[in-house]
Amino acid sequence: MHDVEAPPQERTRFQWWHHSHPTFAGITGFFAGMLFVTALPGAFVGVLRLLFSHDTAEQLFPFVLLALALPIFMLVKRKTRRFAQFMFVGMLVTALVVLGVTSLVLYFMVDA
Structure with a gap:
């Protein structure tokens, strides 16, 4: 079989969307952490x-x-460490937001 190379416009269109880009690990790790805290227990x-x-x-x-x-195992592995760090940040931020909103709601319900 012959490897068919994509036309130049196709190669540059999604060039920013590669897994080694520093933003890719940060964004996907953060949102994976959010889902990990919210959707997994449910x-x-x-x-x-x-x-x-x-x-x-x-x-x-x-x-x-x-x-x-x-996520702890991913922290140990060098290749997935950056993703896991951002995943923990997403988990922590989500937990803090949930706890903060819960405490405010309880405060206003009890105070009223």
Whole structure:
């Protein structure tokens, strides 16, 4: 088979979208961290509720913390370290925003 090379305009159109670009790891890592904090626990509890009774799912929910092994492992590997650093930043910022909004809502509900 022959390798067909893309025309010059096709090669330059998405040239900025390559995985070695410094912005790529930062943006994707940050948003992956946001999803990790928000969507993963919800999806985990949803699957648990489909498979088990309410009480069993409640007892098994703390195992969602095992998912933290993935970003920790990515911090150890040199090739994925930058992505994992931004992922932790996304996780931390999301957790702080959720906790901040929750505390404000509770404050105004109790104060009123």
